[in-house]
Amino acid sequence: MVVRPYNDELKYLEKINDHCWRIKKGFQPNMNVEGCFYVNERLERLMLEELKNSCRPGAVGGFLPGVKQIANVAALPGIVGRSIGLPDIHSGYGFAIGNMAAFDMDNPLSVVSPGGVGFDINCGVRLLRTNLYERDVQPVKEQLAQSLFDHIPVGVGSKGIIPMNARDLEEALEMGMDWSLREGYVWAEDKEHCEEYGRMLNADPAKVSMRAKKRGLPQLGTLGAGNHYAEIQVVDEIYDKWSASKMGIEEKGQVVVMIHSGSRGFGHQVATDALVQMEKAMKRDKIETNDRQLACARINSVEGQDYLKAMAAAANFAWVNRSSMTFLTRQAFAKMFNTTPDDLDMHVIYDVSHNIAKVENHMVDGKEKKLLVHRKGSTRAFPPHHPLIPVDYQLTGQPVLVGGTMGTCSYVLTGTEQGMHETFGSTCHGAGRALSRAKSRRNLDYKEVLEKLEQTGIAIRVASPKLVMEEAPESYKDVTDVVDTCHAAGISRKCIKMRPIAVIKG
Amino acid sequence: MIKLKLESLGHPTPSDVALSNRKEFASTILWLEDQKIRLYTIEDREKLRNIDNLNIWEEGYTKYCADLNMPPLESQCEQLTWILGHAMRLEFLDDPGLYESINSKQSQPQGNNKQQPGVQQNVQTIFDGKINVQEKEFIAGVRLLASKLKIPHHPNHLVQLEAVARVVHERLSPAAKNRQPIVGTPFPFDKGNDVVSPNDPVLDYPMRVLRLLQIQSLRQLQTQINETIVSVQNLTANPKTDTKLGKVGR
Numbered sequence: 238m239v240v241r242p243y244n245d246e247l248k249y250l251e252k253i254n255d256h257c258w259r260i261k262k263g264f265q266p267n268m269n270v271e272g273c274f275y276v277n278e279r280l281e282r283l284m285l286e287e288l289k290n291s292c293r294p295g296a297v298g299g300f301l302p303g304v305k306q307i308a309n310v311a312a313l314p315g316i317v318g319r320s321i322g323l324p325d326i327h328s329g330y331g332f333a334i335g336n337m338a339a340f341d342m343d344n345p346l347s348v349v350s351p352g353g354v355g356f357d358i359n360c361g362v363r364l365l366r367t368n369l370y371e372r373d374v375q376p377v378k379e380q381l382a383q384s385l386f387d388h389i390p391v392g393v394g395s396k397g398i399i400p401m402n403a404r405d406l407e408e409a410l411e412m413g414m415d416w417s418l419r420e421g422y423v424w425a426e427d428k429e430h431c432e433e434y435g436r437m438l439n440a441d442p443a444k445v446s447m448r449a450k451k452r453g454l455p456q457l458g459t460l461g462a463g464n465h466y467a468e469i470q471v472v473d474e475i476y477d478k479w480s481a482s483k484m485g486i487e488e489k490g491q492v493v494v495m496i497h498s499g500s501r502g503f504g505h506q507v508a509t510d511a512l513v514q515m516e517k518a519m520k521r522d523k524i525e526t527n528d529r530q531l532a533c534a535r536i537n538s539v540e541g542q543d544y545l546k547a548m549a550a551a552a553n554f555a556w557v558n559r560s561s562m563t564f565l566t567r568q569a570f571a572k573m574f575n576t577t578p579d580d581l582d583m584h585v586i587y588d589v590s591h592n593i594a595k596v597e598n599h600m601v602d603g604k605e606k607k608l609l610v611h612r613k614g615s616t617r618a619f620p621p622h623h624p625l626i627p628v629d630y631q632l633t634g635q636p637v638l639v640g641g642t643m644g645t646c647s648y649v650l651t652g653t654e655q656g657m658h659e660t661f662g663s664t665c666h667g668a669g670r671a672l673s674r675a676k677s678r679r680n681l682d683y684k685e686v687l688e689k690l691e692q693t694g695i696a697i698r699v700a701s702p703k704l705v706m707e708e709a710p711e712s713y714k715d716v717t718d719v720v721d722t723c724h725a726a727g728i729s730r731k732c733i734k735m736r737p738i739a740v741i742k743g
Numbered sequence: 744m745i746k747l748k749l750e751s752l753g754h755p756t757p758s759d760v761a762l763s764n765r766k767e768f769a770s771t772i773l774w775l776e777d778q779k780i781r782l783y784t785i786e787d788r789e790k791l792r793n794i795d796n797l798n799i800w801e802e803g804y805t806k807y808c809a810d811l812n813m814p815p816l817e818s819q820c821e822q823l824t825w826i827l828g829h830a831m832r833l834e835f836l837d838d839p840g841l842y843e844s845i846n847s848k849q850s851q852p853q854g855n856n857k858q859q860p861g862v863q864q865n866v867q868t869i870f871d872g873k874i875n876v877q878e879k880e881f882i883a884g885v886r887l888l889a890s891k892l893k894i895p896h897h898p899n900h901l902v903q904l905e906a907v908a909r910v911v912h913e914r915l916s917p918a919a920k921n922r923q924p925i926v927g928t929p930f931p932f933d934k935g936n937d938v939v940s941p942n943d944p945v946l947d948y949p950m951r952v953l954r955l956l957q958i959q960s961l962r963q964l965q966t967q968i969n970e971t972i973v974s975v976q977n978l979t980a981n982p983k984t985d986t987k988l989g990k991v992g993r
Contacts, residue, residue, distance in 0.1 A: 392992025400985045418972060421980020425969035455988075462992065479931070564982060621937035622954065628961040631954075632937055654937075700992050743992065 243292040247285075250304070256726040260320075265308035265527055269315075272307040274322030277722040280714060283671060284326070300328030301528065307336055309527040315340040315347025315536075317601050317608065321660050323615050324722040325669025325714060329355065331530035334614035334670075337663045342536060342596065342607040348524065349541045350533035351511045351548075353611030355592040358507060358548055359555035360465075360499030361432075362589050362638040364649065365566060366485045368582040369492040369574070371471045374738065378469065381573050382696040382739040385467060388565040390459045392700025392743045397458030399561050406454050410442040413553030417560035424584075427563065429627050431588040432617060433595070435556040437549035444547040446510050453503030453554055458561035462701065462743030464667075464708055465498045466640075467562065470647060470735035477732040480633035480651050484586045486733055493735060494570075494583075495647055496562050497640045499592065500555035507551045511544040536609055545594070552593060559588060586649070587627075587636040591616045591666035597625075599661050610661055618652035618664040618729045626652075637729050641716035642668045643708045643740055644690045644697075648720045649733040656728035664729040665720065668713035681706035696739040708742070744945070745820070748827040752779060752834065762820055769794045772804065772826065779830040782810060814886065814896035825896065832898075876901060 249264035253273075258281075260272030276284055287302040301309070303326045311320035316338055326335030331352025340347040374381065390397055399422075401409075409416040414435025417423045428435050442450075460467060472491045475481045486493075500507075518524075518534040518541075526533065534540035563585065567578035574581065594611045601608070619626050619635040626635040634651035641647040645668070656662055672680065683702055686709040690697050699705055706712070724731045749757035752775075760771055773791050776782065783791075790803025808822070811829065816822045835842060874881055885900045888907050897903045913919055937954075940946040 386991075387986075390989045390991050394990070395992035396988060396990035398984045398986050398989040400983055400988060418976065419979045421976055421982040425972040425976070428972070429965055429969065459992075565984070568984075628958055628965050631958045631961070634937075 241292070243289045246288060246292060256722055260304060260308050260311070262311075265305060265312060267312040267525075267527065268308060269313070270311050270317065270319055272304075272311045272320040272322065274304065274307060274326060275324045275722055275726050275728065277324070277718055277725070279718050280324050280722060283714065287328075300330075303328055303333040303335070306331070306333040306528075309531060310336055310338050310353070312527050313338070313340070313348055313350065313531065313533060314524065315344045317341045317606070318599075318661065321615075321663065323660075323663070323665040324719040325614065325665045325667055325716075327670045327714075329613065331528060331532070332611070332613045335665065337610065337612045337615040337661065339597075339599065339608040339610045339661050340536065341601075342609055345535065345537060347536050347609065348533035349536050349544060349594060349609060350531055350611065351508045351515065351544060352531055352533075353613050354508070354548060354594050355613045356505045356508045357463075357499035357501075357592055358504030359552035359590045360504075360592040361497075361555065361559065362591070362640050363431075363496045363559045363563065364586040364588075364636075364638050365494040365496070365563060365583050366586050367492045367494070367570065370488075371490045371492060371738070373574075374469065374471075374492050377573060378696045378739045381469060381569070382698050382741060384569040384573055385469075385566065385739070386698040386741045388569045389467060389562050389741065391461070391465075391698075391741060393462045395459045395461070395700065395743070396455040397561065398565070399458040401454060401457055403450070403454065406450060406457070407442050409457070409557045410445065410450075410550040410553050411440055412436060413440070414556045414560050416553075417557050417564075422564040423560045427560065427585045427588075430585045430629070431556065432590050433552075435553075435560070435588070437552045439546055440549035440553050441546035442550050444543045445507060445550050449503050449506035449510065449547075449551075452506050453501065456501040456503065457554070457558055458565065459501065459558070460496075460498050460562065460741070460743055461501050462704070466495075466643060466740055466742045467497070467566065468495045468640075468647070468737040468741075469493075469739040470495055470737050472733060473646060473736045474734040475732075476734070477633075477651065477730060480730075480732045481649075483629060483633045484636060484649070484733075485582070485584060486586075486649075493586070494566055495638070495640060495735070496559055496566065498555070498559055498562065500551045501558065503554045504551040507547045511540070511547065514540045514543065548594065552590065555590075556588070587630075587638060589616050589636075589638050597661070600658075608661070610663075612663055614666045614669070615663045616666045617662055618650065618656050618660075619662045620652050620654040620657045623652070623657075623662075633732075634730070636732070637664055639665060639716065639720055640667050642710045642713040643705075643742060644693060644695055644737060645710050645713075645716055646734055646736045648716070648731065648735070650720065650723065650729040651732050653727060653730055659726075660728050664723045668716040668719060670712060671714045672712040674707045674712075677707045677709060677712040678704075681709050681711060690740070695737055698741045700743050705742070745823060745827065748824075748831060752827070752830060762823070765797060765819075766794060768819055768823065769797065769800050769804070771823065772807075775826055775830050776807070780811075780826075780833060782807070815890060816896065828898070 249261045251259045253259050256275055256277060258274050262268040262271060288304050291302045303322060306328060307320050307322045310332055318339055320338045323335040326333050338353060414428050414431060418428060470493050472486055472489050512532050515532040515534045518538055522535060567583050570581055571578050592613055594609055597608055597610050598605055599608050616637050618637045621634045622631055630636060634653060637650040637652060639648040639650060652662060656664055683705045686706050720731060723729045746757050760767060776788060776791060790799055791807060793799040813825055816825055882900045885904050889903050892907060892910055894906050939950045
């Protein structure tokens with residue numbers, strides 16, 4: 238890493254407009270393309286402060302600042318367009334979380350990097366609507382939260398209540414949501430309203446290690462820990478009435494359920510296994526990167542292909558996982574209100590993936606190109622009339638589900654044409670961490686955090702309360718800042734805002 | 744569009760044809776007959792020449808429309824569009840070779856000689872060969888049906904027949920009549936987030952309509968897919984849970 242005084246570093250950064258900064262070549266060595274990031278005034282301060290801190294003499298260890306990570310990604314072979322940082326960006330393993338980068342599939346030197354997908358492969362958000370209103374749910378929210386908590390096991394080391402054997406798992410890895418459909422856990426319409434229709438076709442369970450499968454098997458249908466949660470939310474604000482009505486959201490006060498989860502230990506193991514393989518491949522193919530964490534392999538190499546197939550299997554695992562929790566949520570609601578999920582109109586509005594690499598066609602310099610798009614902590618946001626979004630959303634653009642921090646608020650955005658041009662159809666994914674986990678544990682007290690939530694009238698069920706301060710709103714950026722920046726920059730449009738009334742958490 | 748068509752036919756003042764003025768309309772029709780269509784001999788055009796006496800002209804025009812075999816069209820604009828289209832077709836048929844170079848690539852190979860006028864079209868039949876679709880009686884039947892159902896005219900009666908079939912299927916079939924009326928808030932089609940062509944309403948409107956039709960057929964396809972999945976689920980689905988397996992983490 239180049240170490241320069243802060244003021245020298247600033248010379249490589251240029252503010253293009255109110256919401257976008259450019260990172261010029263030379264900020265980090267060997268940059269193939271420029272970088273950029275989207276921020277508003279407050280997020281800009283956080284971003285630059287992080288850079289400033291890393292420039293202090295004697296600052297060593299820990300993650301590189303987000304800006305530096307964007308620039309390092311811009312130095313990877315085969316990258317096209319720009320290396321893009323979304324407003325919720327924060328440091329991660331190799332790639333920052335909230336960084337998207339696209340690689341030209343026709344360039345034999347192009348790479349795929351597990352760091353660009355993240356450890357929680359196909360972590361994502363699913364939103365279920367109901368025809369209930371706040372007045373129906375408020376009186377029973379404690380029981381409902383408990384019922385959800387009983388149905389969906391949470392926390393580190395939790396085990397699911399859907400019986401599965403090794404053969405079931407193999408099939409689920411290959412079939413994704415089609416497995417859940419075949420077994421009858423979900424509805425046909427759920428598949429229609431899921432990114433990629435809930436199944437990556439190139440998945441190959443044979444490329445997944447035994448260890449990953451062993452870790453994954455008992456965890457299916459569990460929420461996990463960390464920032465994952467299931468929330469009962471209430472529609473708080475509708476910005477775009479017509480798009481909201483297309484999603485079945487008619488009025489303020491309508492109750493929805495948000496599930497934020499991923500591929501659990503399975504995806505983590507797939508990523509870990511791949512990193513080991515890729516270090517070997519880098520040596521063999523003489524691939525040089527600025528950061529050891531940016532382990533990668535050529536897309537067409539054996540290691541690259543193996544990773545993509547295993548990653549697809551992990552993505553399928555995550556979809557089956559979210560589908561299983563959809564089933565359990567419907568059961569919990571149906572029991573509570575003594576009716577059927579059908580009568581509660583519990584349809585999936587949409588299901589987004591925010592940690593994934595996918596092959597997509599985009600326009601680059603006026604030409605259509607096949608790209609491998611890495612989105613880590615970034616959500617796909619395709620515009621109206623894109624062939625890959627469901628027919629119901631052809632007029633509105635793809636729904637983008639942005640989960641906020643525990644106890645704050647969440648948003649639904651829609652994709653735009655401008656986002657397609659500027660960010661390869663990508664936008665933010667959540668609030669984005671502001672304090673590291675360790676720092677939050679040191680600075681905050683878990684009792685205070687829980688009390689605060691209670692005061693705001695949110696029912697909460699937590700498996701490991703002593704870790705709850707890691708997820709306290711204070712540890713995160715303000716999701717409203719993040720979403721407003723995306724809206725103002727035009728890379729997605731605000732549609733609906735929701736606030737939680739009950740939370741269950743790992 | 745009318746302006747473009749007039750321009751291509753060499754009308755001296757294509758931009759100045761005001762449709763609201765009946766007299767101007769009459770003179771445009773006369774110009775088309777004089778210069779392009781030439782259905783009548785010069786002497787027979789006498790009545791159409793009475794632009795200054797619109798009563799006589801209207802009489803001549805009614806007969807002229809009938810002689811042109813123009814379908815019953817209501818507005819002046821529709822009539823002019825149809826006559827312009829007719830004139831252009833005649834102009835094209837005078838020397839199709841002239842326009843060969845601007846044909847699209849796909850139609851060129853077959854377009855060389857086969858598409859020349861006068862070449863017998865393949866005889867198409869329906870209902871196991873019992874009805875020849877090019878027979879006059881059949882064509883007249885289709886036209887009559889279309890006019891009863893208020894379906895706009897199309898030069899190819901088979902295309903019109905398809906439209907008839909669609910209207911019957913969507914609106915008049917027993918299944919359609921018994922269909923529940925659609926409930927919910929309608930989505931105004933000009934309120935979507937999609938940008939079509941905001942500065943050009945002439946392009947914007949039909950584009951939106953076409954896209955809606957495309958979305959409708961996609962929706963039908965997706966519904967069929969969903970129905971198929973559900974029918975398979977009836978055979979395979981057996982969701983199980985076992986709460987004994989559950990374990991909440993630390």
